[in-house]
Amino acid sequence: MVAVAPGPEHIPGHAARLRRYFRHVRVAATLSNPQGVHNIEWGGQVYACTGPRPSWATIWPELRMYA
Numbered sequence: 001m002v003a004v005a006p007g008p009e010h011i012p013g014h015a016a017r018l019r020r021y022f023r024h025v026r027v028a029a030t031l032s033n034p035q036g037v038h039n040i041e042w043g044g045q046v047y048a049c050t051g052p053r054p055s056w057a058t059i060w061p062e063l064r065m066y067a
Contacts, residue, residue, distance in 0.1 A: 001052075002028070003063070007043030015047065021059050023051030 001022070005014040018025045031044035052059055 001049045001059075001063075003047040003049055004031075005045055005047070006040045007031075008045070009043070010040055014045070018047055018049055018063075021053055021063065022049040023053060025049050 003014075003018060005011050008014070015025055015027070026048050027045050028048040029046040031041050031046070033039075033042070
């Protein structure tokens with residue numbers, strides 16, 4: 001699964017939360033923008049998550065968020 005989260009100052013501990021659901025969680029990219037505008041997305045992280053621990057039926061309702 002790929003998870004995208006705002007910067008750590010907006011959602012601290014997001015990687016630890018993902019590790020409850022996946023065996024392997026790594027930061028694949030850090031977000032910025034060409035204009036250098038520091039907003040909620042600045043410093044956000046894209047996580048690559050593999051090895052789900054519970055079933056997708058359990059994971060999906062708890063992790064989905066459309067914002």
